[in-house]
Amino acid sequence: xxxxxxxxxxxxxxxxxxxxxxxxxxxxxxxxxxxxxxxxxxxxxxxxxxxxxxxxxxxxxxxxxxxxxxxxxxxxxxxxxxxxxxxxxxxxxxxxxxxxxxxxxxxxxxxxxxxxxxxxxxxxxxxxxxxxxxxxxxxxxxxxxxxxxxxxxxxxxxxxxxxxxxxxxxxxxxxxxxxxxxxxxxxxxxxxxxxxxxxxxxxxxxxxxxxxxxxxxxxxxxxxxxxxxxxxxxxxxxxxxxxxxxxxxxxxxxxxxxxxxxxxxxxxxxxxxxxxxxxxxxxxxxxxxxxxxxxxxxxxxxxxxxxxxxxxxxxxxxxxxxxxxxxxxxxxxxxxxxxxxxxxxxxxxxxxxxxxxxxxxxxxxxxxxxxxxxxxxxxxxxxxxxxxxxxxxxxxxxxxxxxxxxxxxxxxxxxxxxxxxxxxxxxxxxxxxxxxxxxxxxxxxxxxxxxxxxxxxxxxxxxxxxxxxxxxxxxxxxxxxxxxxxxxxxxxxxxxxxxxxxxxxxxxxxxxxxxxxxxxxxxxxxxxxxxxxxxxxxxxxxxxxxxxxxxxxxxxxxxxxxxxxxxxxxxxxxxxxxxxxxxxxxxxxxxxxxxxxxxxxx
Ligand code: ADP
Ligand code: MG
Ligand code: ZN
Numbered sequence: 001x002x003x004x005x006x007x008x009x010x011x012x013x014x015x016x017x018x019x020x021x022x023x024x025x026x027x028x029x030x031x032x033x034x035x036x037x038x039x040x041x042x043x044x045x046x047x048x049x050x051x052x053x054x055x056x057x058x059x060x061x062x063x064x065x066x067x068x069x070x071x072x073x074x075x076x077x078x079x080x081x082x083x084x085x086x087x088x089x090x091x092x093x094x095x096x097x098x099x100x101x102x103x104x105x106x107x108x109x110x111x112x113x114x115x116x117x118x119x120x121x122x123x124x125x126x127x128x129x130x131x132x133x134x135x136x137x138x139x140x141x142x143x144x145x146x147x148x149x150x151x152x153x154x155x156x157x158x159x160x161x162x163x164x165x166x167x168x169x170x171x172x173x174x175x176x177x178x179x180x181x182x183x184x185x186x187x188x189x190x191x192x193x194x195x196x197x198x199x200x201x202x203x204x205x206x207x208x209x210x211x212x213x214x215x216x217x218x219x220x221x222x223x224x225x226x227x228x229x230x231x232x233x234x235x236x237x238x239x240x241x242x243x244x245x246x247x248x249x250x251x252x253x254x255x256x257x258x259x260x261x262x263x264x265x266x267x268x269x270x271x272x273x274x275x276x277x278x279x280x281x282x283x284x285x286x287x288x289x290x291x292x293x294x295x296x297x298x299x300x301x302x303x304x305x306x307x308x309x310x311x312x313x314x315x316x317x318x319x320x321x322x323x324x325x326x327x328x329x330x331x332x333x334x335x336x337x338x339x340x341x342x343x344x345x346x347x348x349x350x351x352x353x354x355x356x357x358x359x360x361x362x363x364x365x366x367x368x369x370x371x372x373x374x375x376x377x378x379x380x381x382x383x384x385x386x387x388x389x390x391x392x393x394x395x396x397x398x399x400x401x402x403x404x405x406x407x408x409x410x411x412x413x414x415x416x417x418x419x420x421x422x423x424x425x426x427x428x429x430x431x432x433x434x435x436x437x438x439x440x441x442x443x444x445x446x447x448x449x450x451x452x453x454x455x456x457x458x459x460x461x462x463x464x465x466x467x468x469x470x471x472x473x474x475x476x477x478x479x480x481x482x483x484x485x486x487x488x489x490x491x492x493x494x495x496x497x498x499x500x501x502x503x504x505x506x507x508x509x510x511x512x513x514x515x516x517x518x519x520x521x522x523x524x525x526x527x528x529x530x531x532x533x534x535x536x537x538x539x540x541x542x543x544x545x546x547x548x549x550x551x552x553x554x555x556x557x558x559x560x561x562x563x564x565x566x567x568x569x570x571x572x573x574x575x576x577x578x579x580x581x582x583x584x585x586x587x588x589x590x591x592x593x594x595x596x597x598x599x600x601x602x
Contacts, residue, residue, distance in 0.1 A: 010120055017116055032062055032072040040073045044087060051094035054080065147224040147244050147256070156215035162208055163341040163366075164334025168325050172196070172209065175300055176217045179253050182298060193323035194290060195301040197261075197316070199308045200327030203367025206304035209327065210257045213302065220254040222247065226263030226303075229282045237264065237282030245289040245299075253298030261303040267312045283312060290320050329365050332358050332460075338366050342373040349387040356390075360440070361397055362458055372396050398441070401455070403448020411446065416585060418484060418492055419444045419452040424581040425483025425570060426454040426498075430476040431599060432569050435469045439596075442580075443589040451494055467515050470505055474562040475569075477502040482566040483577060506558040507551075516554045524551065576602050 035043075043049050043065060052063035054077065061080060062072045089095065159169050178185050178192045185192055198206040214221030222244065229237040248256050258264075268280050293299050303321060305311065315321050330338060336358035343354070364372065375396035380388045399405075411419075423442050430436040437456040444452035465473075481495040514521035524543050543551075570577055579602035584590055590598075 010124055014117065014120055018113060032070040035071045035073050037073055037075045037079070040071070040075070041083060041087075043071075044083075044089070047090050047092075049093055051096070053096040144240065144243050147222040147228075147247065149220055149222055149247075149251075157208065157211045158215045159212050161341060162205055162212050163337035164330045165205060165209065165327060168198075168209060168327055169212075171323075171325050172213055173216075175302075176213060179217050179219050179255070179298070179300065182253065192300070194293070194299075194319060195303065195321035196323045196325060197308070197321040198302065198304040198325050198327050200306060201329060201365060202306050203365035204327045204329060205366040206306075206327050207259055208366070210259070210302050210304060214255060214257070217255060220251040221257065222251075222254065223257045223259070226258055226260040226265065229264045230279060235278070235281060237278055238285035241282060241285040241289055245292070248299050249293065249297075254300075256299065256301045258301070258303040260305060261315075262305045262307040262310055265303075265305070265311045265315050267310060283315075287314055287320065329363060332362075335361055335364060335369060338369045339373070342370050343388075346373060346377055347387045349389040352388065352390050352393065357393055357397065360394070360457060364397075364400070368400055372400055375399055398447070398455070402450060402453050406446040406448075409446045411451070415451065416444060417581075418488055418494065420581040420584040421483045421487045421577070422480040422492075422494055423452045423454050424577050424584060425479040425481070425486075425566075426476055427456075427479075427595060428573055428577050428580060428599070429479030429482075429566050429569050430454075430456060430472075431595075432573065433472040433475060435466075435472050436476055438592060440592050441589065442584060442595060444584055445588050450497075467509070467513075470509055470513075470515070471558070471562065474502045474505055474558065475565045477505075478559075478563050478566045479570065482563065482570055483581075486567070486570055486574075487577070487581075502559060502562065503555065506555045506562075509558065510551055510554045518554055519547070519550060578602075 040049075040061065048066050050064045050066045052061050054061055059076050060072060060074050062070065064070050159173070162169060175192065175196060182192075198209060200206055210223070214223070224244065229240050244256065248254050264279060264282050264286065266279065266283075268283060290301065301321070308316075308324075316324070336354050339354045339357060361369070361372070372393070373396075376388050376392040379392040379395060380386075383392070385392075423444060427439050427442055431439060437458045440455045440457040442452070442454050447453055477498040480498050481491060484491050484495065509515040510519060511524040514523060524547070576599055579598050580590070580595065583594075583598055587594075
């Protein structure tokens with residue numbers, strides 16, 4: 001309201017200034033007595049003239065006399081100037097020279113006007129910013145924390161909205177309970193952790209959990225993202241941290257939640273080009289503030305990160321974020337529960353079985369599942385159906401794994417054949433190996449960047465991989481390339497991703513899992529994960545040239561053995577390979593059961 005009222009005020013001011021600036025133009029124009037030049041000369045020499053204005057385009061002089069009357073004389077400017085030169089004017093006379101035409105006067109005044117307008121504009125903007133609805137963008141507010149105080153009355157998220165994270169919820173429930181009835185804990189002499197760190201891969205529901213705590217706790221909840229502390233100006237972050245804790249102390253008991261804390265909490269003195277002053281100052285301030293509030297003071301810090309490895313160790317020591325809760329990728333039951341949560345407001349067809357879907361989506365995070373349900377809803381609308389069916393859910397899941405189908409992409413016959421044999425090579429090899437997961441679907445319809453895909457799904461979620469399983473996985477990955485070589489006689493770039501993955505597994509087996517007989521149970525650290533900026537890039541290799549050479553040899557040995565194995569299997573089962581590939585060329589897509597049937601009969 002205030003802003004709007006100000007507008008006319010400023011417009012008026014501007015107009016007034018302009019009028020005032022052009023005012024002198026009109027003086028002396030009214031009611032002037034006309035005198036001839038001789039009279040003017042007389043008055044001049046008698047020192048009767050108080051002021052004069054020369055308007056040389058009109059060849060006239062005007063002004064006032066000492067007795068107050070205004071006068072006007074017509075005289076060519078040359079003559080006038082000659083006269084003035086010959087008869088020096090007395091110092092009391094006020095002289096004004098007006099430039100020729102009025103339009104030029106405006107031009108002359110234009111820069112001044114613009115200048116005035118600019119100043120008025122500046123004042124206007126500045127006023128608006130420093131007042132503007134308590135916004136955070138004013139210069140004055142730079143050092144204030146950007147924490148949002150979550151309004152307890154807004155739509156609440158409760159623990160019920162977070163599915164399948166029972167252990168995590170149980171731990172956090174204790175903290176909520178402390179905030180609700182601190183006396184119980186204090187009487188028992190218990191020390192409630194000051195800081196809780198939620199660790200887990202992206203999309204597993206860390207932010208959601210924190211919001212659920214705020215919904216459950218019924219105390220003020222300050223929420224801020226780590227990156228909000230990081231500013232261009234050194235010192236701003238630190239002062240924001242300070243401000244945040246000031247606010248928190250005033251509102252205790254309360255919760256402070258710092259999302260993506262790795263943005264501020266990275267190890268000091270690390271990264272490319274040494275430390276980052278601003279970030280280090282911010283982190284130091286955070287550490288100081290965390291030490292500054294006592295135990296059981298009613299402030300609990302919760303932070304979330306998916307990169308605990310880059311956090312500064314000082315953050316993790318007792319008395320700071322000493323309680324760590326790992327929020328993992330959900331298991332099958334967890335997925336089913338999350339599916340249920342996200343299908344609450346969606347019309348599902350009666351045939352939909354969420355447990356089958358849960359089985360079909362290993363490795364999906366909560367965010368993936370949310371995305372899956374949304375995709376399936378969109379698909380259903382696109383297909384003009386009333387209810388979301390199993391078909392749409394399956395398609396959505398495949399989309400999330402492999403990208404959308406590209407039926408329109410024109411694939412020439414040679415490429416289709418190559419893809420059909422490549423994919424069949426994968427499935428035949430996998431199906432012949434004892435430990436491999438059952439085949440779920442094979443397709444040669446292009447999807448995402450891939451020309452085709454083979455999808456196998458585990459019977460159960462697994463948490464460990466044995467050496468024989470890993471070896472088999474490499475064989476399965478190479479099956480595609482081997483089939484190309486065997487049938488087409490040439491090899492293609494389509495296998496590049498398979499080869500990359502196979503090599504990756506072999507490298508990990510040798511370097512991380514200690515699975516090489518020659519090199520023994522030693523972790524050499526593949527190092528590839530650590531090129532993230534949080535760590536020193538020039539991290540020195542902890543093994544000799546000679547060992548490096550041996551590592552390479554071992555990796556090659558694993559890959560070569562797998563290749564030979566795949567070649568043997570496919571050569572021995574050539575008829576099966578042909579049968580599956582030819583069927584694929586006809587049908588484009590085979591389900592697990594169809595595949596098994598062809599495999600068994602050929
Ligand atoms: P993170 O912070 O761990 O990266 P989020 O908390 O932002 O992940 O989760 C992203 C979205 O995924 C949430 O908004 C929610 O819709 C969904 N989600 C994740 N985990 C769960 C879960 N356990 N239960 C229900 N929904 C979940
Ligand atoms: Mg998050
Ligand atoms: Zn492949």
